[in-house]
Amino acid sequence: MPSSSSLFLFHLIRQCSSTTATLMHRHRRHLLSNLSIFRQMGGGPRTFPGGLNKWKYRRMHEKLAREKECKLLDQEKQLYEARLRSEIRAQVGTAYIPSGTVDKKTSLSYGGPMSSKDHVKSLADRFMREGAEDLWNENDGPLELAEVRDQKPSLIEPRKSVPTVKRDSWSKAESFYLRREYSSVARKSLGSRTSLTGKFRRGKVVNTDSDSDSGYSLETQGFGKLKFGNTAISDEEEEEGSGEVRKKMKSGAALGNFDKKKTRRVSTELLEKIVSEQEVEGIREELRRRTCVNKLVEKEKDQESIFTDNRFDGCNMSPLTTKALTSAGYEKMTLVQAEALPICLDGKDVLVKAKSGTGKSFTFLLPAIEAVLKATISTRNRRVFPILSLILCPTRELASQISAEANVLLKHHNGINVQTLIGGTRFKVDQKLLESKSPQIVVATPGRLLDHIETKAGFSVRLMGLKVLVIDEVDHLLDLGFRSDIEKIVDCLPQQRQTLLFSATIPKLVRRVSQLVLNKDHIYIDTVGLTGPETHDKVSQSYIVSPHEDHFEIVYHLLKQHITEDLEYKVIIFCTTAMMTSLMYSFLSNMKLNVREIHSRKPQVYRARISDEFRESKRLILVTSDVSARGMDYPNVTLVLQVGIPSDREQYIHRLGRTGRKGQDGKGIMLLAPWEEYFVDEIKDLPVTKFPLPECDPEIKPKVEASLQNINTSVKEAAYHAWLGYYNSIGEIGRDKTNLVELANRFCGSINLEKPPPLFRKIALKMGLKGISGIKLKK
Numbered sequence: 001m002p003s004s005s006s007l008f009l010f011h012l013i014r015q016c017s018s019t020t021a022t023l024m025h026r027h028r029r030h031l032l033s034n035l036s037i038f039r040q041m042g043g044g045p046r047t048f049p050g051g052l053n054k055w056k057y058r059r060m061h062e063k064l065a066r067e068k069e070c071k072l073l074d075q076e077k078q079l080y081e082a083r084l085r086s087e088i089r090a091q092v093g094t095a096y097i098p099s100g101t102v103d104k105k106t107s108l109s110y111g112g113p114m115s116s117k118d119h120v121k122s123l124a125d126r127f128m129r130e131g132a133e134d135l136w137n138e139n140d141g142p143l144e145l146a147e148v149r150d151q152k153p154s155l156i157e158p159r160k161s162v163p164t165v166k167r168d169s170w171s172k173a174e175s176f177y178l179r180r181e182y183s184s185v186a187r188k189s190l191g192s193r194t195s196l197t198g199k200f201r202r203g204k205v206v207n208t209d210s211d212s213d214s215g216y217s218l219e220t221q222g223f224g225k226l227k228f229g230n231t232a233i234s235d236e237e238e239e240e241g242s243g244e245v246r247k248k249m250k251s252g253a254a255l256g257n258f259d260k261k262k263t264r265r266v267s268t269e270l271l272e273k274i275v276s277e278q279e280v281e282g283i284r285e286e287l288r289r290r291t292c293v294n295k296l297v298e299k300e301k302d303q304e305s306i307f308t309d310n311r312f313d314g315c316n317m318s319p320l321t322t323k324a325l326t327s328a329g330y331e332k333m334t335l336v337q338a339e340a341l342p343i344c345l346d347g348k349d350v351l352v353k354a355k356s357g358t359g360k361s362f363t364f365l366l367p368a369i370e371a372v373l374k375a376t377i378s379t380r381n382r383r384v385f386p387i388l389s390l391i392l393c394p395t396r397e398l399a400s401q402i403s404a405e406a407n408v409l410l411k412h413h414n415g416i417n418v419q420t421l422i423g424g425t426r427f428k429v430d431q432k433l434l435e436s437k438s439p440q441i442v443v444a445t446p447g448r449l450l451d452h453i454e455t456k457a458g459f460s461v462r463l464m465g466l467k468v469l470v471i472d473e474v475d476h477l478l479d480l481g482f483r484s485d486i487e488k489i490v491d492c493l494p495q496q497r498q499t500l501l502f503s504a505t506i507p508k509l510v511r512r513v514s515q516l517v518l519n520k521d522h523i524y525i526d527t528v529g530l531t532g533p534e535t536h537d538k539v540s541q542s543y544i545v546s547p548h549e550d551h552f553e554i555v556y557h558l559l560k561q562h563i564t565e566d567l568e569y570k571v572i573i574f575c576t577t578a579m580m581t582s583l584m585y586s587f588l589s590n591m592k593l594n595v596r597e598i599h600s601r602k603p604q605v606y607r608a609r610i611s612d613e614f615r616e617s618k619r620l621i622l623v624t625s626d627v628s629a630r631g632m633d634y635p636n637v638t639l640v641l642q643v644g645i646p647s648d649r650e651q652y653i654h655r656l657g658r659t660g661r662k663g664q665d666g667k668g669i670m671l672l673a674p675w676e677e678y679f680v681d682e683i684k685d686l687p688v689t690k691f692p693l694p695e696c697d698p699e700i701k702p703k704v705e706a707s708l709q710n711i712n713t714s715v716k717e718a719a720y721h722a723w724l725g726y727y728n729s730i731g732e733i734g735r736d737k738t739n740l741v742e743l744a745n746r747f748c749g750s751i752n753l754e755k756p757p758p759l760f761r762k763i764a765l766k767m768g769l770k771g772i773s774g775i776k777l778k779k
């Protein structure tokens with residue numbers, strides 16, 4: 001028997017063990033988990049690919065597995081659905097609808113997808129002629145019912161024999177014959193253009209489920225309706241020829257009406273096959289007419305205004321500048337201003353393309369002025385006064401014009417000066433003014449600016465403070481003639497600056513070259529658009545081709561006509577060279593017309609005076625070379641007459657741009673010699689029309705001849721040589737064997753062919769003309 005002490009001991013031990021067990025139980029999970037961590041950690045790697053710990057790695061795999069499972073489920077579902085669809089198609093399609101029937105010539109399928117078996121069958125149908133049945137292995141097709149075989153229509157029989165079929169009554173085998181019949185009818189009907197002479201209604205291809213069971217009808221512009229149904233063609237309907245002509249055929253839509261598109265595009269190829277050529281021409285004509293009407297409507301919208309509702313006072317500009325704008329009558333912004341001005345004022349580099357006369361000058365002048373206003377505060381106490389804004393443009397007149405516009409905008413800003421640096425003025429005077437006025441804004445032509453850079457080191461130092469560089473007519477200035485000058489100038493400018501480039505024409509090449517002066521984040525703003533022409537809709541454009549020797553007479557005739565039509569006339573005549581301009585001026589003066597001339601051979605003071613006079617005047621004709629082609633803003637020019645081809649397409653656009661400014665009307669005529677007509681090809685995307693040769697008053701001719709006779713021979717000779725030089729330089733000499741000697745004799749009167757002037761000799765030899773300098777003259 002156990003003693004009481006031993007019993008106590010026993011209980012104590014039991015209690016201890018049960019407490020330990022409870023404790024053990026409480027911490028079991030914790031202990032076990034710790035244990036398991038130890039165990040796992042001990043075996044495998046501690047990190048996994050991608051630096052993941054094993055839990056992350058595991059979770060990632062679990063996620064991938066789940067995704068894979070979903071994908072598989074999806075695929076399975078799709079497969080199941082596809083199988084279901086094909087089963088339905090097989091059942092429904094073979095019950096009453098011939099599977100897609102394809103016309104080989106047109107590659108048009110009149111129905112849904114077809115099985116490979118059906119395809120083989122339809123091919124056999126199409127190519128099997130009478131007497132060639134043995135090519136077809138009947139075992140390839142579905143089982144044929146005896147009664148149906150008896151009814152089987154002959155494939156080459158006339159359509160009369162084709163039975164009208166009701167789709168519901170056809171079995172699988174019947175549908176097989178239906179397919180054969182359908183194929184042959186389809187081939188016949190599509191092959192015959194004359195079979196459809198009915199009138200078509202305007203419209204497009206529409207589904208006509210309501211009319212026929214599963215037909216498509218082709219309703220073509222103005223001519224009526226073509227119908228593809230799944231019933232056979234009825235003779236009456238086909239032969240009717242008037243009203244609604246229908247061609248009913250079996251539809252190839254595999255799912256009947258279930259998967260049919262509501263509208264369907266029909267290739268023009270098919271239309272041309274089923275409609276006679278005359279009718280197609282009719283449709284085309286109608287389409288052309290409609291397009292013209294649409295264009296007219298768009299034009300009307302377009303012509304409304306070049307102005308927007310945006311106002312200058314809404315821009316982030318100095319109130320004094322806005323005040324100057326308002327007092328000069330500028331309140332609303334033009335399209336290019338609304339688009340580009342906020343970006344320019346933001347300090348971004350831009351390349352801007354906008355039509356001529358739409359206010360590009362203000363678009364660059366305003367940011368140039370704002371930059372000066374901002375920078376002036378920081379440069380107030382400097383000893384060297386930097387040039388803060390530099391504006392480059394190609395011609396002297398344009399530079400003067402831009403300076404004048406800048407001064408209008410600076411009306412209320414005291415202490416900000418603009419200086420023009422252009423050729424033809426005294427260099428020393430320029431330098432003195434640069435010293436005394438310390439201009440913050442300089443408007444310059446590249447040549448004269450380079451002279452200053454190269455002559456005075458201090459000038460380059462002043463340029464190093466530049467904030468804004470503007471290049472107007474950028475395509476011209478980055479063209480080969482000016483590019484090296486521009487490169488030299490840009491080399492003298494600080495890298496940290498804003499650059500603004502503008503033109504009405506920016507060819508692709510120039511866009512690429514312009515990257516050299518713009519920063520990487522520059523913005524290209526094109527208000528012309530890719531599709532629209534670069535010229536104004538309100539400016540009518542035409543050209544006349546006439547023999548070169550008649551040009552003077554025609555110019556006089558056109559001017560007389562224009563003057564009678566428009567009493568407030570203001571005409572610019574562009575000639576190819578300075579000397580030709582001079583000759584034309586002399587001729588028109590002799591003809592007693594109110595005419596002025598501007599070209600590079602005239603002194604700058606004279607040019608400036610004539611330019612100002614023409615700006616202010618009405619009833620005046622300005623004969624000019626290309627010095628006035630770009631940027632010049634002569635208001636209310638009614639006609640631009642271009643005598644001879646411009647140097648390129650861009651120059652044509654800029655010359656024409658002297659009229660129709662600020663959205664006004666205008667007229668442009670180009671007078672070409674027959675051998676210059678090729679140029680029209682270069683502007684074929686512009687709305688230019690050919691005018692017939694005008695009938696000149698016979699009394700004019702002797703007057704013209706007398707007028708030309710009165711002109712000094714040296715002027716004529718010089719003009720003629722310059723003219724030759726011009727065509728030589730643009731590579732046009734020799735395009736046509738125009739008899740230059742004859743022209744020379746006419747204009748120069750006394751060309752000594754034994755001792756010709758060097759240029760004449762060079763060109764004449766290049767053209768292979770005989771009789772010059774010992775070469776026998778071709779009489």
Ligand SMILES: Nc1ncnc2c1ncn2[C@@H]1O[C@H](COP(=O)(O)OP(=O)(O)OP(=O)(O)O)[C@@H](O)[C@H]1O
Nearest residue numbers: 330332333334356357358359360361362504631633
């Ligand atoms: N917002 C405006 N409101 C009214 N007139 C304006 C406005 N902006 C510019 N103009 C005027 O429009 C005319 C043409 O402007 P500008 O010479 O700047 O055109 P442009 O686009 O530079 O032409 P081009 O391509 O020939 O150089 C100028 O007489 C100018 O004063």
